[in-house]
Amino acid sequence: MKIARIQIEGTTRVGIVDGDQVQPLAADTDMSELLAATPAQRAEFVQRATEGEPRPLSEVRLLVPVQPRTLRDFLTFEEHLEGSLKLLGAPAPHPAWYDQPLFYFSNTNAVMGPDDPVAVPPGCRLLDFELELAAVIGKPGKDLSPEQAAEHIAGYTLFNDWSARDLMSPVVPVGMGPVKGKDFANTLGPWIVTADELAPYRRDGRLALEMHAELNGAALPAGGDNSANMSWSFEEMVAFASRGAELVPGDxxxxxTCGAGCLLEYWAHTDSEEPPPLRPGDVVTLVVEGIGSVSNPIVAGAEPVAVPRARVEQRRRARPWNTAGSS
Incomplete structure (x- = not known):
């Protein structure tokens, strides 16, 4: 089942996508209840909530399919990690990367949907996209095993982790993350495909979906990747994320980013800015087998507001460890 959020006649509805049509559900439909249901329960739920006739997808506006309370972005494709490190001049991945599936929290206030314009962030010259797959939590859970985690994944969608590379590079070494390099936009869409519908694509206990990106309608020359190349499965990622932390529906x-899933990797391997950084007028499209595609146009953004450098050499309070003769 493909579950979407749609806008029709000025109202927001949940809709079920089938081919090139979408069936609107009743206005009071609870997305969380739909995500938490089993496949059989979901089918009954949709039958009860169906309202009106199906509509062509071309006549409705697709909205971001879920508005997450938390958004964790992992780094599970070793090829992307190696390409990123090459540009930074690092010799090899840090040994800690291999020990556990690492992630950072992204900005849930900057989530965008299909066809929403993405503004170049203030001060950015090296705007990039990132091709990713994402799991959506259907049932709450904490301290889950990977086997248990499978029952908590409602479905999957596409994720574009937009990146301002030049805003990231000077601050990442501080150790606090990408800061404004990731703070401005991320895209989810076009809909959520339930886990049971993607079951035929599973290989060796994980999803095996072909993935590629297109820029202005043309696929990038290096090709894409397959989600089977993730170093951890989504079930393992969910289990790790739930360690000591409650996951809730919609998370x-x-x-x-998959291998060759961003411009940064091209720049790293060609030692050039080819293909060039994203500019206003460009359109980025992500395509994932079994799910679909999501596009966003790039538009001009605002100029940066000046912020001063740190104030230094302030008067500091005396501390016991700074007192002469202290041990």
Whole structure:
């Protein structure tokens, strides 16, 4: 089942996508209840909530399919990690990367949907996209095993982790994350495909979906990747994320960028800015087998507001460890 959020006649509805049509559900439909249901319960739920006739997808506006309370972005594709490190001049992945599926929290206030314009962030010259797959939580859970985690994944969607590369590079070494390099936009869409519908694509206990990105209608020359190349499965990622933390319906866990899934990797391997950074007028499209595609146009953004450098050499309070003769 493909579950979407749609806008029709000025109202927001949940809709079920079938081919090139979408069936609106009743206005009071609870997305969380739909995500938490089993496949059989979901079918009954939709039958009860169906309202009106199906509509062509071309006649409705697709909205972001879920508005997550938390959005964790992992880094599970080793090829992307190696390409990123090459540009930074790092010799090899840090040994800690291999020990556990690492992630950071992204900005849930900057989630965008299909066809929403993405503004170049203030001061950015090296705007990039990132092709990712994401799991959507359907049932709450904490301290889950990977086997238990499978029952808590409602479905999957596409995720574009937009990146301002030049805003990231000077601050990442501080150790607090990408800061404004990731703070401005991320895209989810076009809909959520339930886990049972993607079951035929599973290989060796994980999803095996072909993934590629297109820029202005043309696929990038290096080709894409397959989600089977993730170093951890989504079930393992969910289990790790739930360690000591409650996951709730609608939470999103993204895979991290796949191999050749961003411009940064091209720049790293060609030692040039080709293809060039994204500019206003460009359109980025992500395509994932079994799910669909999501596009966003790039538009001009605002100029940066000046912020001063740190105030230094302030008067500091005396501390016991700074007192002469202290041990």
């Amino acid at each position: 999103v866990l993204a895979s991290g």
